[in-house]
Amino acid sequence: xxxxxxxxxxxxxxxxxxxxxxxxxxxxxxRMYWYRQDxxxxxxxxxxxxxxxxxxxxxxxDGYSVSRQAQAKFSLSLESAIPNQTALYFCATxxxxxxGYTFGSGTRLTVV
Amino acid sequence: DQQVKQNSxxxxxxEGRISILNCDYTNSMFDYFLWYKKYPAEGPTxxxxxxxxxxxxxxxxxTVFLNKSxxxxxxxxxxxxxxxxxxxxxxxxxxxxxSKLTFGTGTRLQVxx
Numbered sequence: 001x002x003x004x005x006x007x008x009x010x011x012x013x014x015x016x017x018x019x020x021x022x023x024x025x026x027x028x029x030x031r032m033y034w035y036r037q038d039x040x041x042x043x044x045x046x047x048x049x050x051x052x053x054x055x056x057x058x059x060x061x062d063g064y065s066v067s068r069q070a071q072a073k074f075s076l077s078l079e080s081a082i083p084n085q086t087a088l089y090f091c092a093t094x095x096x097x098x099x100g101y102t103f104g105s106g107t108r109l110t111v112v
Numbered sequence: 113d114q115q116v117k118q119n120s121x122x123x124x125x126x127e128g129r130i131s132i133l134n135c136d137y138t139n140s141m142f143d144y145f146l147w148y149k150k151y152p153a154e155g156p157t158x159x160x161x162x163x164x165x166x167x168x169x170x171x172x173x174x175t176v177f178l179n180k181s182x183x184x185x186x187x188x189x190x191x192x193x194x195x196x197x198x199x200x201x202x203x204x205x206x207x208x209x210x211s212k213l214t215f216g217t218g219t220r221l222q223v224x225x
Contacts, residue, residue: 042218099211102158
């Protein structure tokens with residue numbers, strides 16, 4: 001099993017629908033992150049969490065919400081999806097003092 | 113405002129030659145830098161890093177150089193191999209604070225035969 005698992009791998013949804021992307025990890029890391037990748041824009045941070053009770057907004061959090069259900073689980077929700085949220089979404093984990101993150105394989109989301 | 117920039121979207125290099133990928137940053141508070149490699153349909157994987165107290169870090173065929181005064185880092189791959197064909201992201205962080213990496217826009221490297 002992968003260290004960081006994202007589900008679903010691919011999803012097509014309609015404008016206005018609510019959708020949840022899920023992430024779970026077996027690394028035992030305390031820190032979890034959600035990034036989105038867009039062509040020409042690289043990876044941009046949406047939300048991050050340093051433990052179950054600590055949730056922080058990243059640079060592009062508008063239109064998104066997150067839930068840290070357990071140390072190993074961090075989900076990202078789009079309450080009302082819009083087409084410009086079409087992107088590749090990555091979950092990552094890390095630990096204090098270790099600056100290398102472990103990424104999941106990504107979720108390709110298309111909003112039509 | 114892009115704090116970490118990779119001005120070359122793509123680079124093509126012949127097998128066996130040197131690949132040089134560049135990255136510039138604007139935030140002088142950044143003091144730790146990383147390179148990630150990404151293959152299609154996979155997540156980015158950590159490649160190499162460097163602290164601002166150093167100007168060079170080497171790991172096998174990969175070397176990262178840091179020029180703090182120019183706010184510039186580069187990744188050298190010698191010799192380049194076809195399996196190195198991927199998208200490379202540089203990333204920066206501020207140590208001593210809550211870690212949240214800021215990534216560049218990526219450079220697609222193609223190593224040709």
